[in-house]
Amino acid sequence: MFRTVLVANRGEIACRVIRTLRQLGIRSVAVYAEGDHGPHTSEADQALRIGPAGAATYLDIEAIMEAAQWSGAEAIHPGYGFLSENAAFARACTASGITFIGPEPYALEVMGDKIRAKNHVAQAGVPLVEGISEPGLSDEQLIAAAEGMTYPVLIKPSAGGGGKGMHVVDKPQDLPETLKTARRVAKAAFGDDTLLIEQLIRSPRHIEVQILADSRGNTIHLGERECSLQRRHQKVIEEAPSALLDEATRQRIGEAACATARSVGYLGAGTVEFLVPAEAPETFYFMEMNTRLQVEHPVTEEVTGIDLVAQQIRIAAGLPLEITQQDVNLTGHSVEARVYAEDPASGFMPSTGEILCYQEPEGAGIRVDSGIRRDQEIGTGYDPMLAKVIATGADREQAFVRLEQALAGTVILGVTTNISFLRQLAADPEVRAGQMDTTLIERRIPQMEFPTAQQHHAEAAAAALSPQPAQGAPLAWRRDGWRSGEPVPARYQVLPSAAGSDQEPFTVTLQGPLRPDSGTRTVTASATREGTEVWVHAQDYTGAFTVLDHQAQVLRHLSRLKAEHTEAVPEVTAPMPGTVVSVGVVDGSAVTTGQVLVTLEAMKMEHQLTAPLEGTARIHVNQGQTVKLGQVVAAVEAAEEPAAAADSEHTSRENTESKDT
Structure with missing residues (x-):
């Protein structure tokens, strides 16, 4: 076995790999970009800074x-993402005499190119969905080739993975513009803008099979995972095993996954992904092979009792598999939820900030793989996933009950998360019945209601700032001065700080320090000229409030009076820090309401900023420019209404006539 292994990754997967290295008695080395001081840097035996801030360093x-x-280091574990599927990196390891803990470059190249992969597995007899998968086709050639297809269709980047860069096209007339967007996203994300088009299967189930293969020719599968709960092709909740497959189909799909791995001489841990029509669960189609560890690998570990990272390391060291196919037994059920720094109530906008409080859930069958800690800064330069909450039970129902309880016990203050969204999804009747597909989340989101701020939340926020009487001092004495007689109640205005919130301010009067319920946590964040931001967690609600004392209330009132007497030009501001990937219109051009002005990229996703009204666009940024939260990127000068123009002309004519008279 190896004595020292370097982990070429960050966040929760780096921590996950380091944990197994420690159990195996192997020395671990972490790497980090400047300013990225996550837990992986302290959990490893050694941490080395390798470059400036940003994902590019990794x-x-x-x-x-x-x-x-x-x-x-004698070996490098790449985790997932970054260089985990990079053939050039695998070759660089070999050239330096260092073992790459992953497959050979040939497998990486074949399976890393979706077009090549589909053509390759077709020769191995693995079933494929109808589509266009020829390399080097231009937009015009793809449009021509798609003329005979039935819509909707799915555009996929050939070099992509993890659902990133996929685009659904519902109508033929939308294909040309969507292809342009897809090429831009693919180029930015993967450095390769080659695209393919597939028939979009209605009501699809996303089933993937975990495989292990050693250098002695042994290839086995560890059962399947279901990853049908997705939003924008990104997995949200995964489980093992699937509630859809019967034992016969499980065996057939497992054999197809092993055949796929053998066709490229696969080595290590990998995942073969399939699409299964919900109405025909005995049918499956090859989608892609991920030549690395998957984010959702813990659910397989929980139901099989097999440490996949340990198996990767053993295989890379040249040791044979100690497990045969007959040794693999699926016991119980496991489900995983991905906790992201995003705000579901604001269209899943990325959230940034400093982690002020972090508490992981505990209990029977609960596991948390995380990569965050208190005081850590969450920005837009990396993936927004903060943690994975995994719950395992004797059966599917118990696993989901435990997941709900675990999510309720997960407390993260300082950034907005998707925990409320995950809890609703885990409690959804169709999800609990196992009747879901990859479109379920998009159907559910419009019906979801996310917790809003209530009076007792505002009181808890105000209480966190309420002056405390000095110990042993008479009631008349207070930290903010003294008065003879009874203390004067403190009055606050408390505003929900959520982006886009239209809730009215809460008025809170405190006779003395309020003692919030034992289940309520408050953390004072930062004081500004506008007030003090306080984070509150109480049962199903987590959010930030701006608490205004008397002085802050006066300043806010004066600011609003000033705004009422100022003719403001509607401005479009950046809802998060990010990079301008495209500018949709030329400065000075006429735009209509809803027209895309600027497209930002943050946390590996694009966000389109549109015109708030009809008028003339004023663009303040350029493509490639980095913008800050709240920065004005564009403005729209309202078009003068014809009636107003006529009134103006009439008034002018009257004034002229008056002067002549």
């Missing part, structure tokens, strides 16, 4: 190889 092959050689 893609720097030369810097990572230098760190590996300097630390004496």
